[in-house]
Structures are given as structure tokens and as C-alpha cells.
Amino acid sequence: MKKRAIETALAKKRAEVAKKKDEVAKNTALILSVPEIKTAHEKYVNAAFKNALGGFEKEEKAAKDAYIKALKDHGYDESDMTYTPACPICKDTGNAGGKLCKCVWDEYILALKEICDIDACAPFAFSDADFDGIKNENLRRELEKLYEYFKLYAQKLPNTKAKIITLCGGTGTGKTSLASAVAREAVERGKSVKFVSAYGFDTAMLNSHTSPTDEKLGRISDYLTADLLVIDDLGTEPILKNVTEPYLLLVLEERENKGLCTLITTNLSPARILNRYGERVYSRLASKQNSRIFKIDGKDLRLN
Numbered sequence: 692m693k694k695r696a697i698e699t700a701l702a703k704k705r706a707e708v709a710k711k712k713d714e715v716a717k718n719t720a721l722i723l724s725v726p727e728i729k730t731a732h733e734k735y736v737n738a739a740f741k742n743a744l745g746g747f748e749k750e751e752k753a754a755k756d757a758y759i760k761a762l763k764d765h766g767y768d769e770s771d772m773t774y775t776p777a778c779p780i781c782k783d784t785g786n787a788g789g790k791l792c793k794c795v796w797d798e799y800i801l802a803l804k805e806i807c808d809i810d811a812c813a814p815f816a817f818s819d820a821d822f823d824g825i826k827n828e829n830l831r832r833e834l835e836k837l838y839e840y841f842k843l844y845a846q847k848l849p850n851t852k853a854k855i856i857t858l859c860g861g862t863g864t865g866k867t868s869l870a871s872a873v874a875r876e877a878v879e880r881g882k883s884v885k886f887v888s889a890y891g892f893d894t895a896m897l898n899s900h901t902s903p904t905d906e907k908l909g910r911i912s913d914y915l916t917a918d919l920l921v922i923d924d925l926g927t928e929p930i931l932k933n934v935t936e937p938y939l940l941l942v943l944e945e946r947e948n949k950g951l952c953t954l955i956t957t958n959l960s961p962a963r964i965l966n967r968y969g970e971r972v973y974s975r976l977a978s979k980q981n982s983r984i985f986k987i988d989g990k991d992l993r994l995n
């Protein structure tokens with residue numbers, strides 16, 4: 692996903708540079724078509740050529756001065772005919788010492804947002820959270836602390852201690868909003884995010900399962916490689932035999948091996964997760980080393 696976004700940003704940069712170079716070329720042709728400039732330019736080129744063979748420095752300088760004067764008389768100067776890179780750091784290549792240059796960063800983020808479909812999948816941002824209406828002070832403080840934790844998590848990922856986080860809580864506790872805010876924050880920091888409902892995840896895994904062997908992994912590569920995978924509302928999807936549990940386990944394991952982050956929201960309690968997905972999935976989610984389970988208990992709390 693990030694690679695695609697980089698390619699898009701660089702392609703846009705290249706198109707801009709090509710357009711600018713084209714404009715300069717057209718401008719040059721126009722300026723050199725002015726008869727006085729044209730004549731002075733030809734004389735200058737000849738003088739420079741002669742001097743290149745040796746001994747005509749003065750003549751070249753005089754011809755150059757005459758040429759520059761001819762340009763000036765018509766309101767031009769040499770820079771009107773030269774392409775100057777807009778970015779002094781990467782000289783408009785977009786590449787700054789092997790890294791994406793600052794000048795293409797905004798385009799990269801735009802492309803990444805598009806590729807991750809973040810506006811549709813995760814419209815709620817941290818800046819949308821408003822706790823003022825919450826009368827219970829303890830609850831409000833707890834939520835503020837929770838949001839603080841997750842904001843930091845979103846900013847650091849995938850370099851976080853907990854790789855798999857499960858947000859448990861009933862309907863209306865705002866866990867999807869929180870997951871959405873994490874996803875948005877991560878994308879805005881240049882990280883790739885796959886945000887999917889548990890149902891969508893199930894469908895994608897089934898699609899992979901029924902694909903020819905050599906296409907299986909390709910079909911779910913975004914799920915395996917995104918810096919953050921959000922599976923929203925685990926437990927609402929149908930359990931598909933040979934698909935739901937084994938593929939969930941496969942994705943969790945693959946992602947953990949790569950050091951990537953997974954965020955799961957669910958109405959299920961940990962005990963029901965164990966019951967529904969079995970010991971192997973549960974032990975991933977409940978691992979003390981790599982995982983954390985949060986329970987959000989807010990009563991009728993709606994964050995958006």
C-alpha cells in the first residue's frame with residue numbers, strides 16, 4: 692500500500708516536472724524567435740564554438756553580452772529559458788537520500804489515504820472526540836486516558852510493544868470510533884492501514900481460500916502487510932468452516948512475525964472469544980507479551 696502511494700506521489704511529481712520543462716521549452720522557442728534575439732543568439736553560439744577550439748574568449752564574452760542585452764531589451768533574461776527545480780533538496784526527483792523527499796510527502800499522504808480508503812472506512816478522528824458532555828467525571832478521565840494511550844500508539848505504530856490490541860465493549864461504547872481515530876492518525880503519519888469489518892474480513896479470507904493456490908496470498912496481501920490492520924466488530928461475522936478461525940490465526944501470526952499491529956474491536960467478552968475462535972486465536976489476543984485487551988464499559992457513551 693505504501694509502495695503504491697509512493698509511486699503515485701512520484702508519478703505526480705514527474706508529471707509536474709515534465710509540464711514545467713515543456714513550458715520552459717515553449718518559452719525558449721518563443722523568445723528565440725524574436726529576430727534580434729535570434730541573431731544575437733546565433734552569433735553567441737558561433738563565438739562560443741570558436742572559442743571552444745581556442746583563443747577567442749573576448750569574442751565569446753562580447754557576443755554573450757550582446758545576446759543578454761538583446762534579451763533584456765525585450766524584457767527577458769536567461770532564467771526564462773532554464774528549468775530550475777522547485778525543490779532544492781531533491782532537485783525535483785522526489786528522492787532525498789533514498790527516502791521520500793518532504794516535497795512529495797503531502798501527495799504521498801493523499802495517495803495513501805485514497806489507497807487505504809480511510810475517509811470511508813475511518814471518518815472519526817482524534818480531533819472529533821469530545822468528552823465535555825460526559826457528566827461522570829471518573830468515566831471522562833478514564834476515557835481521556837484511554838484516548839491518550841491510543842493516540843500515542845497510533846503515532847508510534849508499528850513500533851509498539853503491544854502488537855495485537857483488542858477493544859472489548861458493548862454497542863455504543865465508542866470502540867469503533869476509537870479504532871477509527873487510531874487508523875486515521877496512523878495514515879496521516881504515513882503508515883498503511885487496512886480497516887475492515889469482521890464480515891468484510893471473513894469475505895476476503897473466503898475469497899482467498901477459494902482462489903488458485905498461487906493467488907491465495909496475493910488476494911490478502913494488504914491484510915498481511917499493512918502497518919495496521921483493524922478488524923471491526925469481531926463476532927458479528929458468520930463462522931465459515933475452514934476459513935474464519937484458521938485464516939484469522941494465519942493473519943495474526945503472519946503480522947506478529949512481521950512486527951505489524953492489529954487492532955480488533957468486539958462486543959464479545961474474552962471468554963466468548965475463546966469459545967468462538969478457539970484456544971489458538973485466543974492465546975494470540977491474550978498474550979501478555981505481545982497483546983493487550985481493553986474493556987470499555989462506558990454506559991451509553993457515544994463519541995460521535
Ligand SMILES: [Zn+2]
Nearest residue numbers: 778781792794
Ligand atoms: Zn524534494
